[in-house]
Amino acid sequence: xxxxxxxxxxxxxxxxxxxxxxxxxxxxxxxxxxxxxxxxxxxxxxxxxxxxxxxxxxxxxxxxxxxxxxxxxxxxxxxxxxxxxxxxxxxxxxxxxxxxxxxxxxxxxxxxxxxxxxxxxxxxxxxxxxxxxxxxxxxxxxxxxxxxxxxxxxxxxxxxxxxxxxxxxxxxxxxxxxxxxxxxxxxxxxxxxxxxxxxxxxxxxxxxxxxxxxxxxxxxxxxxxxxxxxxxxxxxxxxxxxxxxxxxxxxxxxxxxxxxxxxxxxxxxxxxxxxxxxxxxxxxxxxxxxxxxxxxxxxxxxxxxxxxxxxxxxxxxxxxxxxxxxxxxxxxxxxxxxxxxxxxxxxxxxxxxxxxxxxxxxxxxxxxxxxxxxxxxxxxxxxxxxxxxxxxxxxxxxxxxxxxxxxxxxxxxxxxxxxxxxx
Ligand code: BGC
Numbered sequence: 155x156x157x158x159x160x161x162x163x164x165x166x167x168x169x170x171x172x173x174x175x176x177x178x179x180x181x182x183x184x185x186x187x188x189x190x191x192x193x194x195x196x197x198x199x200x201x202x203x204x205x206x207x208x209x210x211x212x213x214x215x216x217x218x219x220x221x222x223x224x225x226x227x228x229x230x231x232x233x234x235x236x237x238x239x240x241x242x243x244x245x246x247x248x249x250x251x252x253x254x255x256x257x258x259x260x261x262x263x264x265x266x267x268x269x270x271x272x273x274x275x276x277x278x279x280x281x282x283x284x285x286x287x288x289x290x291x292x293x294x295x296x297x298x299x300x301x302x303x304x305x306x307x308x309x310x311x312x313x314x315x316x317x318x319x320x321x322x323x324x325x326x327x328x329x330x331x332x333x334x335x336x337x338x339x340x341x342x343x344x345x346x347x348x349x350x351x352x353x354x355x356x357x358x359x360x361x362x363x364x365x366x367x368x369x370x371x372x373x374x375x376x377x378x379x380x381x382x383x384x385x386x387x388x389x390x391x392x393x394x395x396x397x398x399x400x401x402x403x404x405x406x407x408x409x410x411x412x413x414x415x416x417x418x419x420x421x422x423x424x425x426x427x428x429x430x431x432x433x434x435x436x437x438x439x440x441x442x443x444x445x446x447x448x449x450x451x452x453x454x455x456x457x458x459x460x461x462x463x464x465x466x467x468x469x470x471x472x473x474x475x476x477x478x479x480x481x482x483x484x485x486x487x488x489x490x491x492x493x494x495x496x497x498x499x500x501x502x503x504x505x506x507x508x509x510x511x512x513x514x515x516x517x518x519x520x521x522x523x524x525x526x527x528x529x530x531x532x533x534x535x536x537x538x539x540x541x542x543x544x545x546x547x548x549x550x551x552x553x554x555x556x557x558x559x560x561x562x563x564x565x566x567x568x569x570x571x572x573x574x575x576x577x
Pocket of ligand 1: 193199224225226227301428458459460536
């Protein structure tokens with residue numbers, strides 16, 4: 155007779171249960187899993203990314219973090235390309251604007267139509283964002299937020315001490331900067347990395363030329379606009395700004411510039427509202443420790459929406475993870491938690507405003523006004539308007555102008571040439 159090595163009744167029952175489960179061959183429970191490639195690594199950004207991870211895990215998902223440091227996401231794009239070439243794309247990728255279309259055209263992106271239908275995305279997203287998320291009528295990306303690029307951040311203590319008021323024109327800005335400089339204070343906290351220089355450049359372009367000029371030059375790549383008087387003036391102002399940064403500006407990360415602003419080592423920073431995420435993460439209070447105002451000059455709103463795409467996967471757990479993540483990203487609870495930490499405003503248009511601070515409320519109002527009077531424009535520097543190669547041409551010329559004694563006339567000539575080659 156066969157003898158079991160167990161003698162107690164309880165042990166036998168346990169063994170029987172284990173065997174029965176094995177024999178019934180119950181299907182394994184799916185574990186929604188995603189590997190997420192993103193570039194949210196600064197203090198404020200990682201707090202916000204952490205909120206997404208927590209929400210995903212609380213819903214039963216397994217999150218594999220794949221962060222790539224480097225503001226603006228240029229380093230992350232390089233990693234993405236090499237992972238795709240190696241046949242090992244991450245499942246969920248932070249990706250924007252025309253890049254979404256490019257990857258969709260390669261047939262690499264999963265359709266999010268089912269989630270979109272179930273969650274009513276069409277009804278909650280503004281047309282401005284909606285169009286970018288679709289390819290040939292199908293949803294291939296899910297938006298997280300709307301960042302405004304053209305913000306000027308001011309340290310009110312430093313401004314108060316120097317007897318300055320908020321500049322509304324570039325002449326007022328330059329006058330304030332000269333006064334600060336004469337008092338031994340760095341007027342502008344800035345890090346010269348190509349994407350940061352170009353971010354400032356597009357803000358100056360909007361301020362000096364207005365939304366129509368911005369669209370002609372930085373979206374439609376109209377040659378007259380690229381080489382005309384207004385563009386020369388934009389480079390003239392960039393040259394002025396070069397004189398307002400400190401000696402250590404070269405290759406400084408954007409969040410270190412934000413630290414200079416909050417510590418009073420510099421009076422101002424020109425940066426998108428992810429800078430507010432950084433200020434909030436350090437416990438700073440809007441209206442008291444920092445002011446958020448639109449970049450000087452003509453009014454308008456430079457739109458930069460973060461979004462995620464899901465690379466097709468043959469694995470059931472991964473597909474389940476992708477759909478769960480897409481659903482959560484546009485859920486009202488996540489939209490509120492994430493955007494209050496990130497500095498942006500919700501991509502959804504039906505969110506209550508009460509949890510958002512005065513800068514976010516201003517952003518919501520200004521966006522509404524800009525849409526109504528046609529002065530909302532897509533960011534070139536943050537990959538919302540032109541193909542990658544053309545953006546690269548802008549980055550090259552703007553940065554080499556900022557870091558040399560190139561004249562404005564030379565810069566516009568080089569810009570037009572580089573764009574022609576990149577088109
Ligand atoms: C992204 C932001 C990010 C910033 C700095 C922008 O292009 O849209 O989400 O915080 O770059 O890395």
